[in-house]
Amino acid sequence: MDLNYTPEDVAFRKSVRAWLEHNLPRLPIRTLADRRQWHRRLYEAGYLGMGWPREYGGGGARPMEQAIVADEMARANAPAPTNGLGLGIVGPTVIVHGSDAQKERYLKKILTAEELWCQLYSEPNAGSDLAALKTAAVDQGDHFVVNGQKIWTSGGANADWGLLLARTDTKVPKHKGITCFLMSMRQPGVDVRPLKQITGSSEFCEVFMTNARVEKSDQVGKLGEGWAIAQTTLGYERGGRSLARVTTYASQYHHLVNATRRLKRHGRPLIDDPIVRQKLGRIWAELEVERYSALRVLTLLERGEHPGAGGSLTKLSYSEFEKRFMELAQEILGPYGQLTDGAPPEYQLQVDTAVGDHGTWAYAFLWSRAGTIYAGSSEIQKNVIGERILGLPKETRADRTGATR
């Protein structure tokens, strides 16, 4: 056990920090074109697709180097690159499960953000029970025709391509009749509509597919293997960014502490109020535990081990913590915490949130409600932990056998 960073990692961190100091965009990023340009700068510096194989334009870097870049970006409050799902989910899926032709065709353009991607998984009636999805892909000989509706599609409005799960066989149990495809979003049969969330913003979309076309060559893996592929895909979302996430929490925390120096109650600053101090102490203790846990996960990744179901523990832990953090911050800030506009500077949150550019406590608070739902709700994570880590018996379910209908 040695929790010091190696001299190489310290030197690498220094070089990333210096690069960010010189290259951080001076002006706020407002347009997609700005963000693409920033994305390309990051890619050219070698900071995107770092863990991907070199033959597809990646950097072949160690997990610790990737974590350091993400961490330094969080520390500098650097804008996120675009194409997060392409980098985080689609690319790794194609690398593991795709054909050589698919790798050749798609991977480099994900890295350079020439093509932006979304993920077409959830449906109105297939949320936690994702395998109940009904969007159908029918074999037409030389291509598939897709009909159905997807929802909670992040970045759908800008996406050129989507990673699609669709049903190709209704006569087998539901987990076995799903196939994975790469589908062009730029075609007449695909209609994307922004979905307005409780934040007032629209990071998510609904996607309607009416006789949309998918080429045979864009099927990923074998027919009926889609569910298994999606299981590995969901795992990619967990673990790697956990250190950077904690650094973002820490920046937010220091903004909160500064606000408590300013706000007064009974004639003294809130930071001298023992109740407020207990809340601040509770947040920091939990935040540090998240950091220690992130270092544990990184140790596994560095050794080439996949956290597997352990990723569910990571996701459950940080997403539930984030809600508690934001609730305590709201208690401390009172109505200042709810301001979406017009907040005096000392009560503003000048830290980007998950999706980029909504630096208010109000947005961070509302957004924290999403984390325990997306990418497998807390309840689903607890099922995974119970069954796959603790080996508890599966519940009796009506849908494990028989045809899908």
Place this chain on the structure above:
Amino acid sequence: MNFSFSDDQVLLRNSVRAALDVQCTSAHVRAMMDDGTGYGEALWGEMAKLGWLGLPFAEEYGGAGLGLVELCLVLEEMGRAAYPGPYVSSVVLGGLGLVLGGTAAQKERWLSAIASGTARLSAALVEESLDWDPASTATTATRTADGWRLSGVKRFVPWAHVADAVLVPARAPEGVSLFLVDPRAPGVSLAPMVGIDLANRWSEMTLRDVVVTADAVVGPPAGAGSLLESLLRRAAVCASAEMLGAARRCLDMSVAYAKVREQFGQPIGSFQAIRHKCAEMLLGVENAHAAVYYAAWALNAGAEDAAVAASVCKAYVSETARRVCGEAIQAHGGIGFTWEYDLHLYFKRAKALEPLFGDAEYHRELIVRHVTA
């Protein structure tokens, strides 16, 4: 960066577990709960032979020269077994107290005796006010011709009734000093304070004009504050390791029970109400593991954030262990509430350690002092 145990550390943990599985069964724990002294000499002698009693001491004192991470590995196993005996009081409170501040002669006299199992120590770190800040010490020390005279009342002194020497903080006119006191010396009286964890013993220790010689002073005279703070940090992390062990035992028992106990025609572990509870318990235990071993490493390595890591650890683990052990009783239902079933041994161990060396509230305040300094 490597947050995992070395092969040697895994070996140590396995050997401690194997030994305790055989020699510290719940039958042994229950026998000691009814025993006058409260611990078994045979197991104590075995622990000396296995090198556990001198684990963190230098080899010149008969120790193994290992660090806090290894000490916490041993303590986690002891929590898992609800080990009854003066291990923490002797090795951590007394032993590490002398390692941190003892003179060469004091170390010579006591450390090898602790390591060989012939002496037991303790420390009296809290008084009526339950304030763990050394500055709150009210027990007085007045100078005599060739030493000191101590008066005051200490509470919750662990295993004082079997100790050969107790570290006692007392306030001299110049400041707080630390003294080695023989609990059998004239003027010292001990009264048992019987808590819910009967496998753990506390005493009230009253000092009335207790005379000690000048060479009984440990650490800088009138400046024992920072020595005591260092000791408290180590004690807090060691207690957390023991709570972690108790919590893991409760989790393991709950999961095993949920697989075999049937209601409504199926194992209760198949119900989400129980499965989700177990998942939350595991998350608490894994996070507590990270908190304990991060802090142990940080203190041992003298890392910049060692002090705050110790407080993060105690604040987090105090509450988490209590919650996990409590949920274990809930998951078991009625049988978990019986004296006959072993769950309460671990539940009570975690509860007994929760307020010691600063509870969660105390350490949250320390955290905020560090973070906003």
